[in-house]
Amino acid sequence: xxxxxxxxxxxxxxxxxxxxxxxxxxxxxxxxxxxxxxxxxxxxxxxxxxxxxxxxxxxxxxxxxxxxxxxxxxxxxxxxxxxxxxxxxxxxxxxxxxxxxxxxxxxxxxxxxxxxxxxxxxxxxxxxxxxxxxxxxxxxxxxxxxxxxxxxxxxxxxxxxxxxxx
Amino acid sequence: xxxxxxxxxxxxxxxxxxxxxxxxxxxxxxxxxxxxxxxxxxxxxxxxxxxxxxxxxxxxxxxxxxxxxxxxxxxxxxxxxxxxxxxxxxxxxxxxxxxxxxxxxxxxxxxxxxxxxxxxxxxxxxxxxxxxxxxxxxxxxxxxxxxxxxxxxxxxxxxxxxxxxxxxxxxxxxxxxxxxxxxxx
Numbered sequence: 254x255x256x257x258x259x260x261x262x263x264x265x266x267x268x269x270x271x272x273x274x275x276x277x278x279x280x281x282x283x284x285x286x287x288x289x290x291x292x293x294x295x296x297x298x299x300x301x302x303x304x305x306x307x308x309x310x311x312x313x314x315x316x317x318x319x320x321x322x323x324x325x326x327x328x329x330x331x332x333x334x335x336x337x338x339x340x341x342x343x344x345x346x347x348x349x350x351x352x353x354x355x356x357x358x359x360x361x362x363x364x365x366x367x368x369x370x371x372x373x374x375x376x377x378x379x380x381x382x383x384x385x386x387x388x389x390x391x392x393x394x395x396x397x398x399x400x401x402x403x404x405x406x407x408x409x410x411x412x413x414x415x416x417x418x419x
Numbered sequence: 420x421x422x423x424x425x426x427x428x429x430x431x432x433x434x435x436x437x438x439x440x441x442x443x444x445x446x447x448x449x450x451x452x453x454x455x456x457x458x459x460x461x462x463x464x465x466x467x468x469x470x471x472x473x474x475x476x477x478x479x480x481x482x483x484x485x486x487x488x489x490x491x492x493x494x495x496x497x498x499x500x501x502x503x504x505x506x507x508x509x510x511x512x513x514x515x516x517x518x519x520x521x522x523x524x525x526x527x528x529x530x531x532x533x534x535x536x537x538x539x540x541x542x543x544x545x546x547x548x549x550x551x552x553x554x555x556x557x558x559x560x561x562x563x564x565x566x567x568x569x570x571x572x573x574x575x576x577x578x579x580x581x582x583x584x585x586x587x588x589x590x591x592x593x594x595x596x597x598x599x600x601x602x603x604x
Binding site: 264266267269270271285286287288289290291292293294295296297298299300301302303304305306307308309310311312313314315316318319320321322324325326327328329330331332333334336337339340345347348351353354355356357358359360361362363364365366367368369370371372373374376377378379380381382383385386387388389390391392393395396397398400401402403404405406407408409410411412414417 | 422425426427428429430431432433434435436437438439440441442443444445447448449450451452453454455456457459460464466468469470471472473474479480481483484485486487488489491492493494495496499504507508510511523525526527528531532533534537543544545546547548549550551552553554555556557558559560561562563564565567568569570571572573574575576577578580581582583584585586587588589590591592593594595596597599601
């Protein structure tokens with residue numbers, strides 16, 4: 254019982270300000286994570302080859318000088334939405350036979366203030382968190398500094414979280 | 420189309436969109452990248468902050484996934500790379516030339532993002548302050564482009580639409596009105 258309370262409490266901490274919560278009852282050996290490495294590699298290749306992680310393309314997007322990024326985000330959302338609808342409609346399970354669960358996101362003013370703050374940073378660095386990792390991979394090693402600073406930003410958010418509007 | 424040429428949006432967009440069902444089917448994982456920054460905090464310097472007191476090992480897949488993105492960057496650059504510089508909109512090229520940006524061979528402009536310029540005000544703002552805003556903002560918003568704009572909109576979450584609009588608003592303001600001032604420093 255005590256253990257269950259502890260689990261609940263931890264789940265609450267973890268779900269705060271997250272859109273992605275992944276709880277699985279299944280226990281897997283460490284090497285099962287290898288498949289996510291492969292998906293990540295594929296993803297990183299697309300990022301670089303389609304210039305999604307290009308600082309220049311991000312500037313063009315915000316200056317409305319190119320359709321490229323809008324086309325990418327728009328078609329990604331359409332394909333994602335159709336896929337999710339298919340998963341729900343046919344009740345598709347994971348490869349381990351688990352039910353696929355979706356978590357509803359609660360509204361918080363953080364999405365406004367935080368979203369705006371992130372937007373400012375996105376236009377400066379030309380990167381959201383994913384592209385930071387890919388940019389380092391392309392050999393722009395100085396971006397390690399930007400990544401460390403982003404980690405620091407997340408840490409400071411955690412530190413001052415109670416004082417912010419939510 | 421040669422694989423080494425830049426890929427068009429209608430190839431890249433759907434591939435990125437397919438990551439959503441792929442991660443769900445592989446292991447019930449919701450697509451999201453900014454969480455990785457939080458897991459790194461929880462793993463490396465939790466400092467008794469309640470926000471970082473959770474079992475990050477349960478989310479190790481996310482760290483493996485972002486490591487993959489980094490490796491993907493290496494593979495794309497050194498095995499599938501092309502030497503042709505990126506072609507940008509002439510207005511952007513004209514504006515950037517005023518600030519000394521001439522080199523279009525990399526994905527980030529080397530004149531701005533380099534080790535020497537870290538000690539200049541401009542470089543410090545671009546790399547350190549910019550990174551901080553990304554890390555702070557994404558967590559405050561509860562997600563980034565992947566978690567909100569792609570995963571959130573794909574599952575029809577209206578708070579994600581609000582967040583995405585605010586990302587764009589911040590970006591528009593910065594790119595069109597504030598960045599020219601920073602670049603001129």
